[in-house]
Amino acid sequence: MTHPADGGPAPVRILVCDDHVVVRAGLLALLDSAPGIEVVGEAGTGEEALALAARLTPDVVLMDLQLGAGIDGVETTRRLTAAPATATPQTGSGRVPHVLVLTTYDTDADITRAIEAGATGYLLKAERPEELFAAIHAAAQGRTTLSGPVAGRVMANMRSPRPSLTDRERDILAQLATGLGNREIARALFISEATVKTHLRRIYDKLGVDTRAGAVAVAKEQRLLP
Template sequence: MNASAPPPPTVRLVLCDDHAVVRAGLRALLSSADGIEVVGEAGSGEEALALAARLRPHVVLMDLQLDGGMDGVTATRRLTSGDTTGPRVLVLTMFDTDADITRAIEAGATGYLLKAERPEELFTAIRDAASGRTALSGPVADRLLTRLRSPAPTLSTREHEILGQLARGLGNREIARALFISEATVKTHLGRIYAKLGVETRAGAVAVAKERRLLA
């Protein structure tokens, strides 16, 4: 008679969220999940890096929006770059814009989950992330597929110029001076650029432009 297979190893998890109440809720929720152990909590990106170095978790459950200091995308990039023995990062956030998803995935996140997910889906995603499998919320997967199926946006020559100035970190007044146009014209073009790229912020426009290789 064959012996039963040994249970999978327990997933060691670090929580990173700047709200203590959210962390407490997640810890309580995850205490009911078989095979998952919360070994640490971080309230900032810097704390997450320090805990990961000390505790060697399998997964860091990362919020994107962290008040003050290092944001979740930067922390994700630091956690996943270089050392192949580092933790997997599973993003857990309320934000599902194209720019947020793109930045997180490019930074090295193994998965991207929304906080509206059911507990069972969160548990499965954590286990999948620990095994190196991609874990995406349904709406996030839909957005990525839509993006892949959509043709690249067509920007005018002037929009390309303004996008290039954005990537250099210039403000509206500086862009207007550099291109010899008015600030009002810059704002008009920015609105069109945001609409074509499906973003709402300057950083989002630059992130999507880099992803789609729209910058020279």
């Protein structure tokens, strides 16, 4: 781990959250060589990241989006960046860390959800190490860094906004794309069939379609599906 020179600035304290052990090990080895960066912990789940962040109070959490079982990276980000109402002597100061997303996913839905959840930056894992190091230092200062393709999508969405779907509507749309009927969707999401129909009407209105096939086609075209 990196340590500051005598009298130099304190290093940026990093918590790494990624559910793939090999990927996490590679990130730790990479960050260990980075100037001004100190890895203070690693987590394989969102729940573990929340617990470690409360105890270790990192400056930046490097967050993957897909975390397997349990809460995903977006929900973890939302909880990490929420007001620190749960600080206790046992869990630390409750200081809110900055979250820098590091993922392979660059869909509009993923980007939007992460930014809305409070992520300071959004990087793709294909970035060069120097870009990652710079983004970490920027995130520690509260400055936003986006990968080139991500920035392009954000600008395109600002010029031509995508329909705003709720999380539940996205869930139903994703089930719809697999070919499930209303009854099967209701069972999968533990809601009533009438609720599914209500959400479908709203989805059709927002997407400007009147059929299930049309909704799926528009969702794929506008990259609204996970």
